Amino acid sequence: xxxxxxxxxxxxxxxxxxxxxxxxxxxxxxxxxxxxxxxxxxxxxxxxxxxxxxxxxxxxxxxxxxxxxxxxxxxxxxxxxxxxxxxxxxxxxxxxxxxxxxxxxxxxxxxxxxxxxxxxxxxxxxxxxxxxxxxxxxxxxxxxxxxxxxxxxxxxxxxxxxxxxxx
Amino acid sequence: xxxxxxxxxxxxxxxxxxxxxxxxxxxxxxxxxxxxxxxxxxxxxxxxxxxxxxxxxxxxxxxxxxxxxxxxxxxxxxxxxxxxxxxxxxxxxxxxxxxxxxxxxxxxxxxxxxxxxxxxxxxxxxxxxxxxxxxxxxxxxxxxxxxxxxxxxxxxxxxxxxxxxxxxxxxxxxxxxxxxxxxxxxxxxxxxxxxxxxxxxxxxxxxx
Numbered sequence: 240x241x242x243x244x245x246x247x248x249x250x251x252x253x254x255x256x257x258x259x260x261x262x263x264x265x266x267x268x269x270x271x272x273x274x275x276x277x278x279x280x281x282x283x284x285x286x287x288x289x290x291x292x293x294x295x296x297x298x299x300x301x302x303x304x305x306x307x308x309x310x311x312x313x314x315x316x317x318x319x320x321x322x323x324x325x326x327x328x329x330x331x332x333x334x335x336x337x338x339x340x341x342x343x344x345x346x347x348x349x350x351x352x353x354x355x356x357x358x359x360x361x362x363x364x365x366x367x368x369x370x371x372x373x374x375x376x377x378x379x380x381x382x383x384x385x386x387x388x389x390x391x392x393x394x395x396x397x398x399x400x401x402x403x404x405x406x
Numbered sequence: 407x408x409x410x411x412x413x414x415x416x417x418x419x420x421x422x423x424x425x426x427x428x429x430x431x432x433x434x435x436x437x438x439x440x441x442x443x444x445x446x447x448x449x450x451x452x453x454x455x456x457x458x459x460x461x462x463x464x465x466x467x468x469x470x471x472x473x474x475x476x477x478x479x480x481x482x483x484x485x486x487x488x489x490x491x492x493x494x495x496x497x498x499x500x501x502x503x504x505x506x507x508x509x510x511x512x513x514x515x516x517x518x519x520x521x522x523x524x525x526x527x528x529x530x531x532x533x534x535x536x537x538x539x540x541x542x543x544x545x546x547x548x549x550x551x552x553x554x555x556x557x558x559x560x561x562x563x564x565x566x567x568x569x570x571x572x573x574x575x576x577x578x579x580x581x582x583x584x585x586x587x588x589x590x591x592x593x594x595x596x597x598x599x600x601x602x603x604x605x606x607x608x609x610x611x612x613x614x
Contacts, residue, residue: 279493280533280534325484328567387494
């Protein structure tokens with residue numbers, strides 16, 4: 240019994256911690272989960288940004304790009320490793336998000352590219368950026384910086400949860 | 407029972423051999439200059455990887471293949487305009503070197519930029535302060551970079567983008583080279599840490 244109680248407490252605590260760390264945004268039918276980036280080495284000319292976008296609506300939308308005071312330019316890129324060769328290309332027409340689908344921007348795949356960051360990204364800090372969608376328009380978000388090599392907890396599933404997590 | 411065991415071992419052996427052959431031909435292993443086109447030299451073994459090169463470290467010193475004689479080393483290609491796998495590889499290697507303990511001092515870890523145009527010595531020197539100080543970032547002229555890529559049968563190419571910018575395609579693997587300068591295999595950043603450490607210890611053990 241005691242073990243069950245401890246486990247339950249652990250679950251509650253970990254859920255609470257996750258709630259504090261995660262930050263979500265809504266833009267019409269788009270649910271944007273936990274934008275994050277990794278700390279960068281000094282002088283790094285680029286930084287990757289990652290997030291999850293779910294289209295809860297009935298119309299397709301498209302992530303086109305964005306802007307940020309923290310960088311010279313904000314672009315959408317796709318990375319692949321095929322036959323042992325790493326390649327990265329700008330997503331010229333952005334990336335579509337079909338109704339009911341979730342777009343995951345994550346290391347090793349499509350990502351937001353911050354070109355020429357004004358200063359190195361530091362673990363624990365946040366910086367503001369605007370994401371531009373074809374239909375949802377401009378959405379202001381904040382990117383949370385995690386340590387180099389780290390990956391934040393997977394964004395929680397909204398279904399079955401109560402009110403959206405406040406920032 | 408005994409017969410069954412023999413059959414089982416034989417079957418698993420066959421699976422291992424087929425798997426190995428598939429892996430060798432799938433292009434996952436580096437040493438394939440053109441993806442998909444396996445040259446006879448890569449099939450016959452290690453001779454294809456390792457050769458003369460001369461580059462400059464981020465500290466400004468010249469480093470050639472001859473300086474590495476008798477020393478195990480690992481090498482990978484990348485560039486700083488790479489937001490993801492290049493810094494992550496450097497970060498992971500730093501962690502692995504720390505975990506290796508004294509064995510790490512026997513291995514020379516090398517990061518060769520495929521973008522010497524933008525990756526100046528100053529930029530590399532600043533960039534490398536985030537990682538294990540034993541890792542050397544190397545750059546050269548276009549010709550020296552070509553020569554180094556050739557030495558490791560690595561592929562890289564400059565790809566022009568809109569607006570006068572460009573990006574680089576490059577071989578992503580980490581090559582393990584023993585003290586004799588022979589190719590020992592690759593380090594996969596997605597394999598379990600224990601496997602990575604075992605490979606690096608085996609590499610360190612080749613030191614004279």
